[in-house]
Structures are given as structure tokens and as C-alpha cells.
Amino acid sequence: xxxxxxxxxxxxxxxxxxxxxxxxxxxxxxxxxxxxxxxxxxxxxxxxxxxxxxxxxxxxxxxxxxxxxxxxxxxxxxxxxxxxxxxxxxxxxxxxxxxxxxxxxxxxxxxxxxxxxxxxxxxxxxxxxxxxxxxxxxxxxxxxxxxxxxxxxxxxxxxxxxxxxxxxxxxxxxxxxxxxxxxxxxxxxxxxxxxxxxxxxxxxxxxxxxxxxxxxxxxxxxxxxxxxxxxxxxxxxxxxxxxxxxxxxxxxxxxxxxxxxxxxxxxxxxxxxxxxxxxxxxxxxxxxxxxxxxxxxxxxxxxxxxxxxxxxxxxxxxxxxx
Numbered sequence: 642x643x644x645x646x647x648x649x650x651x652x653x654x655x656x657x658x659x660x661x662x663x664x665x666x667x668x669x670x671x672x673x674x675x676x677x678x679x680x681x682x683x684x685x686x687x688x689x690x691x692x693x694x695x696x697x698x699x700x701x702x703x704x705x706x707x708x709x710x711x712x713x714x715x716x717x718x719x720x721x722x723x724x725x726x727x728x729x730x731x732x733x734x735x736x737x738x739x740x741x742x743x744x745x746x747x748x749x750x751x752x753x754x755x756x757x758x759x760x761x762x763x764x765x766x767x768x769x770x771x772x773x774x775x776x777x778x779x780x781x782x783x784x785x786x787x788x789x790x791x792x793x794x795x796x797x798x799x800x801x802x803x804x805x806x807x808x809x810x811x812x813x814x815x816x817x818x819x820x821x822x823x824x825x826x827x828x829x830x831x832x833x834x835x836x837x838x839x840x841x842x843x844x845x846x847x848x849x850x851x852x853x854x855x856x857x858x859x860x861x862x863x864x865x866x867x868x869x870x871x872x873x874x875x876x877x878x879x880x881x882x883x884x885x886x887x888x889x890x891x892x893x894x895x896x897x898x899x900x901x902x903x904x905x906x907x908x909x910x911x912x913x914x915x916x917x918x919x920x921x922x923x924x925x926x927x928x929x930x931x932x933x934x935x936x937x938x939x940x941x942x943x944x945x946x947x948x949x950x951x952x953x954x955x956x957x958x959x960x961x962x963x
Contacts (some may be wrong), residue, residue: 642669642696642714643734645929651733652677654935659685662905663943666691666727668718681683693717696734699928703737707745715739719746722921728924731913733930743916743923747936750951752958755780756918757788758857758925759795760864761911766848768800771810773854774914775861782825785809786833790957791833792852792951798948799915799941807833808840808850810859815839822856833961845849912938915945917954922946 642648648669652829655665656678667674669880670694678684685904693714697706707716719742721727730747732739752927772788773780789807796805809826811819816827818839830836840850842863855863883889912928914936922945924938945951 643732648673648677650932653932654939655688656681656684656823657936658939659687663939666721668693697738699735703735704741707738707741716742719743723747727822728946731924731926731938731942733926733928736925739925743919747919747921750918750920753918754787755784756916757791758914759917760914762867764846764848769848769851770796770960771853771860771864773857773860774864775857777857780856782822782829784825786829787958788854789830790961791954793916794950794953794957795917796852798950798953799945802851805835805851806837807835807852808837808857810853811839829852909934909937912941921951
């Protein structure tokens with residue numbers, strides 16, 4: 642029931658994923674969900690409606706709402722994972738509430754200090770993973786060291802990146818550059834698998850590191866700037882190609898290339914961000930996500946389950962503690 646286009650988009654995304662054999666629990670007002678399912682005609686098997694009488698609205702305080710609304714759809718959905726009825730949960734609803742519900746109900750993996758929000762982003766070499774994307778505004782070096790382990794697993798098992806490299810986002814490549822947090826994190830990661838050192842903001846779109854670790858404040862600023870810059874570039878390209886007859890002709894010839902580029906930078910390609918470090922896959926979609934984004938989020942969450950991302954994260958963290 643969460644997101645700007647609920648329940649239409651979550652239901653349509655679930656139907657698309659169910660056609661590929663993925664089992665779905667649709668959580669929310671059963672009357673509303675069954676009515677929406679009926680609009681899709683011959684609905685594939687594997688979809689079960691789980692009733693939840695309440696929902697969390699965008700203006701509410703996320704943590705307080707999770708604690709006070711036991712029958713909100715997001716809370717009930719996370720409880721399905723906690724109770725073993727599902728292996729993954731996805732919502733395009735209230736981000737703060739989803740972070741809280743996933744952490745409080747699904748609980749952290751053993752040894753995880755703080756779960757991190759991993760956000761897939763495009764680069765010239767393919768997808769990169771940025772974390773933390775905003776779950777932890779203030780971080781300690783130990784958090785970022787764990788983010789590096791978790792991010793490598795996500796990049797390898799879901800994004801299909803062989804031997805992902807890890808970089809710390811800061812203001813200079815040299816080991817001594819950056820805040821105390823950056824320098825202490827560097828010392829923790831030095832010599833670990835995949836670590837290549839510090840990277841700067843300009844290195845993100847070049848794919849210099851395929852996993853970028855930083856605190857949630859910096860990560861969220863970088864993410865929003867990235868999204869805004871992409872939107873501005875496409876706006877200017879569209880304006881230039883529609884301002885004259887010559888531009889329109891050039892646009893028609895270049896349309897296949899632009900469509901491919903648009904798909905590459907489209908956040909719906911990966912369906913949302915992944916909260917890593919909890920007992921199960923938790924995917925947080927954009928509030929305005931479309932059917933494609935919702936379906937892709939479900940598909941990638943299912944891939945994370947079949948490739949045992951959670952188990953690999955736990956094994957990776959245990960190895961660093963030896």
C-alpha cells in the first residue's frame with residue numbers, strides 16, 4: 642500500500658514478477674488489493690493476499706509509526722520475513738519507516754553493528770554500489786568497514802560484478818586526505834580484499850571503484866546530486882533535439898542510442914535500494930517508482946534470495962572478525 646502510485650503499481654509489478662514463477666505475498670487492505678488484481682484478468686498463480694488494515698503515510702514519523710501501527714501494511718510485510726513466511730520484502734512507501742520496520746522486526750544479522758542502505762548507480766563501466774545511502778547519517782569507521790564487506794557481496798551476487806573493488810569517498814586520493822572517519826576507515830580496510838583506497842566524487846561515474854563506502858549524510862548528498870545531474874542532462878538533450886528541424890532529424894537518428902542511455906541511468910533498472918545487514922532481503926523502492934521498477938525490485942530481491950546474499954554477508958563478516 643506504499644508509494645505514490647499504490648496500489649496500482651505494486652500490484653502490477655507483482656503480477657509481472659509472478660508470471661516468471663516468483664511467489665508473492667501482497668500485503669495490504671485485502672478488499673482493495675483483490676479489486677486491483679481483478680483488473681489484470683487472468684492473474685498467474687503464486688500470488689497470495691495478506692490482509693493489513695492500516696498503512697503508514699508519508700508525513701508520519703517513521704519510527705513512531707512502526708511502533709504504534711502493528712497492522713500497517715509495511716509492518717506486516719516485514720513481519721512475514723521475520724516469521725519465515727517470506728524471504729524478502731519490498732516497498733515503495735515511507736523510507737524511514739521501512740528502515741525502522743526492517744531493522745526492528747527482521748533484526749540485524751549477528752555481528753552487524755548498523756545495517757547500511759546500498760544504492761545501485763550507473764557508471765561508464767556498469768553499475769556501482771554506494772553505501773550508506775542515508776540510513777546512518779553519522780557513522781564510525783567500523784560501520785564503513787562492514788559496509789565494504791556487505792557491498793561487495795551485493796555487487797557480486799546481484800549486480801553480477803566479478804571481484805568488485807572498494808573505495809572510500811573523500812576529497813582526495815591520498816591516504817592522508819579526508820576526515821578522521823575517512824582516515825580511520827582507510828586503516829581498517831587497507832590490505833583487505835578488493836580495497837583500492839580513496840576515491841573522489843568524480844570517480845563515481847567513471848566506475849573507478851564498484852563499491853563506494855561513505856557515511857549516510859555524504860552518501861545521500863552524492864546520490865541526490867547524481868540523480869539531479871542525470872535529469873538535467875536529459876532535459877538539455879531533449880530541449881536541443883526539439884528546438885529545430887535539424888535537431889529533430891538528429892534526434893530521430895540517435896533515438897536508439899538515447900533509449901539505451903536512458904535505460905542505463907534509470908533508477909528503475911534495479912528497483913530501489915537494498916538494506917544490507919538484516920535477516921532477509923529488504924528493498925526500498927522510490928516513492929514514484931513505476932511498474933518496471935517494482936517488478937525489477939522483486940526480481941532482484943528474488944535473485945538475492947536464491948544466491949543467498951544474506952548468508953554470504955554473514956560469512957564475510959565472520960571472516961573479518963577472525
